[in-house]
Amino acid sequence: MADQMVIEAQKFINSYDVAGIPEVEENGRTSWAVMFALTRALQHELGITALSDSFGPTTLSTLQSRHPVVGPGTRHEKINKIVQSALYCKGYDGGGIDGTYNDRVTASVRELKQDMGVDGTYPDGVPPKVFKALLTMDAYVTVEGGDELTRAVQQWMNGRYVARRNFFIVPCDGRFSRDVQKALMLAIQYEIGMSDDVANGVFGPGTQQGIRNNPLSEGSSGTWVSLFTAAMIFNKRGGVFFDSHFDAELAARVRSFQNFVKLPVTGRGDFQTWASLLVSTGDATRRGTAADCVTEVTHERAAALRNAGYQIVGRYLSNVPNTSLDKRIKSGELGRMASYGLSCFPIYQTWGGEAAYFNRGQGIVDAFAAIERARHYGFKPGTRIYFAVDFDALDHQVTENILPHFRGIRDIMNEHGQGYLTGIYGPRNVCSRVAAAGYTTASFVCDMSTGFSGNLGYPLPGDWAFDQISTLTVGSGAGLIEIDNNIVSGRDAGQNSYNPEQTTGGLDVGMNMSQRPALLADVQSYLVNSMGVPEQGGNQGAQPLTRRSTTQAFNNLMDLDGIVTHLARTFRMRKAIIQCPLFWEMRMFNDLDVVADELVIDHYSGTGVSTKDDASTGLAQIFARTAITARNHCIREGLIGGTLMDTAVPNDVWNVWQQLHGDHVYNVSTVPAVLVQGAADVGAARPSMFTGEEDTRRALARFNGTGPAAENYGNAMLGLHRVFEKYNAPLRGL
Template sequence: MADQMVIEAQKFINSYNVAGIPEVEENGRTGWAVMFALTRALQHELGIAALSDSFGPTTLATLQSRHPVINAGTRHEKILKIVQSALYCKGYDGGGIDGTYNGSVAASVRELTQNMGVDGTFADGVVPKVFKALLTMDAYVVTEGGSELTRAVQQWMNGRYVGRRNFFIVPCDGHFSRDVQKALMFAIQYEIGMSDDVANGVFGPGTQQGIRNNPLSEGSSGTWVSLFTAAMIFNKRGGVFFTSQFDADLATRVRSFQNFAKLPVTGRGDFQTWASLLVSTGDATRKGTAADCVTEVTDARAVSLRDAGYQIVGRYLSNVPNTSLDKKIKSGELGRMAAYGLSCFPVYQTWGGEAAYFRREQGIADAFAAIERAKHYGFKPGTRIYFAVDFDALDYEVTDNILPHFRAIRDVMNEHGQGYLTGIYGPRNVCSRVAAAGYTSASFVCDMSTGFSGNLGYPLPSDWAFDQISTISVGAGSGLIEIDNNIVSGRDVGQNTYNPEQITADLDVSMDMSRRNALLADVQSYLLNNMGVPEEGGSQGAQALTYRSTTQAFDILMSFDGLVTRLARTFRMRKAIIQSPLLWETRMYNSLDVVGDEAVIDHYDGTGLSTKNDASTGLGQIFAATAIRGRNHCIRAGLIGGSIMDAANENDLWNVWQQLHNDHNYNISTLPTVLIEGAADVGVPQPSMTTSEEHTRLTLARYNGTDERAQNYGNAMLGLHRVFEKYNAPLRGL
């Protein structure tokens, strides 16, 4: 909703005709663009030539020298208007934007500094550090999901340390964050006794030694205990209060945290406990019992790992396409590891190094590929596959990219994983948010990336299985191997027995797009010469208006070639048996199909004007009842996961119909289940790579029904099947 006074603030900004002060949209909504513009306006009023979005040392020092406090005695109209504008953008009463420090401004500044926790530190008015904080989007009241306890700590730190040179006012919004984590580190360094020239907010050797010199235990009191309980609160340890007294209850809470983080359970504020509260690696010198590596575990390396105390090793299911790095599991490697007492947990990563990689379609592809590779290596049901997010994802990127990606992974794993579990490798925030959405069951945390914003200011995920904290080398000579050293929670013990490796060389692969035009020409020729279907329009004598040309239908089929290929490989059937009806139904989509869809929608929209509760729909033109029958058959056969549905139940029918109608991936994924159930219905074997042409024809005929027209359909689809096979078969085994 637009705020009229924010609009006035925006108009004030736009009244400047100064290079370096950009115009802002006058929409009544605050944001960083507005705050940056106000910052530039302040710099201009201070006479700073090089205007910047950053309220940095030059701005701070110049403001300190010229206006050490802005109050009723200030006579700089434009700077006062900047204060008033910023107050409105922060949600406070600016008393108008008239260039005066009136009573409303004074009251709002007092309220602001109280909310910041610095009202007892500074005299009335706006001092430079308050001005700097005012020109941010930081909040000083608890925001959605925030904690009053966390806010109390934030206010306390502001009030106690804001006088130090490099300590700036942190938000008091009840949320732990990167800035709050750094502020806590500064506070610890100040209590150690570091000067402003030494304290830097980094968990370096001096800070570590200072913590070792100040151990805490039951009976301790003072500021160090306050800082320790602050760190516990920031790490979301339930039942901890902000206090300066280390009592028995706090010792109990500390033991709980130590057990959670797999630290020595002492109940004391010792160095390792402090470290785990302050930085993502914790004490990076800790020795783990799990490792992950890109190097093959040979006999000699297995001995080195075993002798160094490692019990579980993470290995990769695949390589990254178009790179020379060979990191995937080698044939026989898992059995070799098991012989030396080493279990394995599989990691799936092809790229995953930027937000653009993550999307629903890629999640579907990754899940199918990971399932196939896991089966290839013989991983048994119950194995958890960790899908990698190998970059510092910002929170909005988690929302926009990673969550849809992992939802797709979850859906495919649930349907086709046959007992495989879904895990995630990534920064703390990513792991926690994906787990909270219900898409994963355990996290492999890349805590070694201490500078990631997704690790700074976030607690260790509650479902962590492996905590990656350092890169080290173990062994010597032929047994030398570089590994990432991981702490183990016990949530995942890996696998140490395997099924025989599964051969997939005889299965179909993706289309050779260099032959795409040739395939299209053959499809066009077959449809025209054998079925009377020209490039555009319907078949000869057809009454309904078709909406797609042959080329358009073919392009749609090719856009889903990856999905069709993965489905064919998963069910170990020929691609052509999926491609044939999918191409035909997509091509022949017509006005009667639209009428049927609208009738079904009318039936369920509450008007009661239509009695039609089902119709063929989507790219594959599948009835909901048919989809339910096909999926139920495959669930009972153990081919897919899912819940049995009832085609006589209109809730089930409507739910499935909507997915068939709206979701191309769901529709196409349903098509093989319909073919499999149809084969069983007509008494022929499940479609496979060796299915005879007659059984293929009967299966394709059943896709269309059971009458004579269906037999004609089967004959026609068998011819189309042959066209696709002409191009698919030569690629197998390459």
């Protein structure tokens, strides 16, 4: 909703005709663009010529020298207007935007400083540090997701330390963040006794020694206890109150935290406990019992790892395409590790180093590939595969990229994983948010990246299994190996026995896109010469107007080549038998199909006008009841995972129909299930890499139903099957 006074503030900004002060949209909504523009306006009024979005040292020192306190006595109209505009943008009364520091402004500034916790330090007006905070999007009241305990700590830190040179007012919104974490570190350094020239907010040797010099235990009191309880609160340790007394209840909460992060359970505020509260690695000198590495674990390396106390090793299922790094598991390696008492947890990562990689479609592809590789190596059901997010994903990127990606992984793992579990490797915030969405069951946390915004200011995820805290080498000579050292929670013990390795030779692979024009030409020729279907329009005698040309349907099929290939490999059937009905139904999609879809939607919308409760829909034109029957059959056969549904239950029919209609992956994934069930229904052999033509024809015919029309469909699709096989078979070497 637009705020009229914010619009007035935006109009004030736009009244400037100064290079470097951008025009802002007059929409009544506060934003960083507005705050940056106000910052530039202030710099201009202070005589600074190099205008910037940053309220940096130059702005601060110039303001300090010219207007050490902006208040009732300030006669600089434009600076007063900047204060008034910023107050409105913060949600406070600015007393109009008239350039007068009036009683309403005075009252609002007093309220603002109380909210910040600095009213005791700055009783009068707007000093430079308050002005700096005013020109941000930081909130000083509790916001959604915040809590009052955290806000109380934020206000206390502001009030106690704001007079220090490098301590700036932090948000008082009740939410732990990167800035609040740095402020806490500065507070600790000040209490250690560091000067403003030394304190830098970094967990360095001096800070670590200072913490060691101030151990806490039951009966301790004072500011150090306040800082310790603050750190516990920031790490979301329930039942902890902001206090200066270390009592028995706090000692119990400390023991709970120590057990959670796998430290010695002492109930004391010792160095390792402080470290785990302050930095993502905790005490990085700790030795874990798990490791991950990109290097093959040979006999010598396995012995070195075992002798160094390691019990579990993370290894990679795949390599990164078109790179020289060979990190994937080698044949026989898992059995070799097991013989030395080493378990293994598998990691899936190809790229995963930037936000653009992550989307639902890529998640689906990754899940299929990870399942296939895990089966190849013989990992048994119950194995958890960790999918990597190997970059500092910002929160909006988690929402827009990472969550859809893992939703795709979740869907495929649930349906085709056959007992494999889904884990995630990534920063704390990424792991926690994906777990909260229900897409993963455990986290492998890249805490070694202490500077990641997704680690700094976030607690260790509650479902953590492995905590990666350092890189080191173990062994010597032939046994020398570089590893990432991981703390183990006990949530995942890895695997130490395996099925025989599976070969994937003879299965279909992705289309050689250089042959795409030739395949299209052959498909067009077959449709015209054998089926009477021209490039545009329907087949001979067809009345409904088709909505796709042969080329358009073919291009759609090629766009789906990845998912079709993975489905064929997963079901171990020829890709051509999936391609044929999928391509044909896309090609012959027509106006009557659209009408039928609308009637089904109308039936379930509650209007009661339509009695049509099912229709063939989606890319492959599949009925909901057909999909339910086929999927139930495949679930019972152990070919896919899922919940059995009932064709007689309207809610089941409607739910499945909606997925068929709106989710292309679900629709295409249903095609092989329909083919498998259809073959069983007519007594044909289950589609495989070696199914004969007659059984293939019968399965394809059943996809269309029963009777003469279905038989004609099967005959036509068999010919199309031969066209696709002409291009698929040479690629798989058959």
